[in-house]
Amino acid sequence: ELKVEQNPLFLSMQEGKNYTIYCNYSTTSDRLYWYRQDPGKSLESLFVLLSNGAVKQEGRLMASLDTKARLSTLHITAAVHDLSATYFCAVDSPSNYQLIWGAGTKLIIKP
């Protein structure tokens, strides 16, 4: 059974600091996705990582994928309050058309 684990599940940090969210998955998968959810809102796609070594950056967020280690990271550089949200990673299930979701990392950035 494919499992996706995120850590930490909760993170409180100060503005201006750097931090990394980790997403581990248990079996081979071709794609990994990062989404953002603001409180009470829907999910917004951030990144799709398609191959080993893939790196994508958007503003203060950078995502990377290591398929050999079955690990993706979401790095936050010089955090700002507007990045406060819950971040989810998800991977393709190899056996069907589903996405398997992590539990989410709730990120609070204090001014």
Added chain:
Amino acid sequence: DGGITQSPKYLFRKEGQNVTLSCEQNLNHDAMYWYRQDPGQGLRLIYYSQIVNDFQKGDIAEGYSVSREKKESFPLTVTSAQKNPTAFYLCASSPSGGGLQETQYFGPGTRLLVL
């Protein structure tokens, strides 16, 4: 503007009542999905459909039903058999239902509460 719409935004259900949540997309996507999200939790798949007139159960299909009579529409019915329906329901779509998973685009969600 292309996108996914869900209605209503809030829905109240009485005991023993069936309720239907609407999901419409004008993105010309083949695949559509329904997820349930409980407070502080991740997403769990209820049903998905890769093509019109076809759909498959997800991980938590019991107490729910769907139909896919049109490409644009994928309504979800929460039946009286679902004993704990209070949750945030998210509809999503993706371009291809042909076996290649792609980015899913989400609607704004419906919050269902039991009276």
